[in-house]
Amino acid sequence: MNDSAGQDKRRFDFGDIVRIDECEDELYRVEGYTELIYYSSEGMYQESYYDLARIPDGLYLDGYDDNMTLICTAEEAWELLEKRKAKNRQSTLSINSKKSPQEQIDDLLDEHNDFMELYRITRDKEYIELAKLAFDFIKELQQKELKFEIPHI
Template sequence: MGAMTKGRMAKYKIGDYVTGRNEEIFGKIVNVHLVEGQWFYRLHNREELYREDQLSPADEDAELAQKENVHIDYRFQFGDIVHVKGYGSDLFVVIGFRAEIWRYKNSAWEDLIYELSRLKDGEWLEATEEELVYIADEQKAKKFLLHPQLRNNPTQKPERKKDMADIDMLLDMYNDYKRLYELFGENTYRKKMKEVLKKLEAIVRHFQK
């Protein structure tokens, strides 16, 4: 129960968490004072006294939220060439990424969103990390972009068309092995995924010739 005097109870008690109306004040109440009929509160690690009308209730979890440092590892970086699930043999370059941080009382998660540009026509797309397959890094990507064969050139050489067909087939294989690995967790499927990626990298090197 809060302190009481002359029939009026203090709104807060020692141990309550409060925040300032300007959101620059936050902390746990350590002392309660009555001065000339008004309630004042001292917060942990603060010298000032705050009037009751300067404060609002705050949840203890808010203290943790204010102190939280979120470390996020991005699997893909600027300039990486990737394949997007559901887009056939089309390849995209990473042009941006962001993290959407979600916090609720009983749950918390982060969504990583990548902004992409399709190599053949520059079409913009957003995709999550789970939808992407790494193909090449920025250095190899620069050489990729110099090849008109990747932009649906009607004069595309037969061997280039074969490379694109191989990419399509290998990406399908990769996604199949990935689903099997996620279902059964067997390392055999994970090894197959790595083998497919090596073949994709070989095709990337072929494009650079």
């Protein structure tokens, strides 16, 4: 049996960034794959499924050829993740004034947690800086909120 037989059938490779049909807003990195070969009197059938890690938190999920879409190859992944990081930085920097201060604080806490998880996974210190930035905005919002509170008499 030739080990490269399944190579032609497999659509995704290690490090590729993919999207799952049921999870349109989330990106996953291909961490591994399993190839199954079924033999019967009628012939051979091959199936592949993939071990995926959600970006940014690493939650594992299985994916199949028929429900995955390639976003970029492993070679292009670094550039995509850098663009995503810049977008996250921009969203952190722009406080949405249409939301209440508490909603904004909740959003910033979510972003802070995402940045800390990204740092844990990648060890990229820029994520620590973004997490600190999120906390700075939280402090700023809390100070603004305290100024507008009506004192109890």
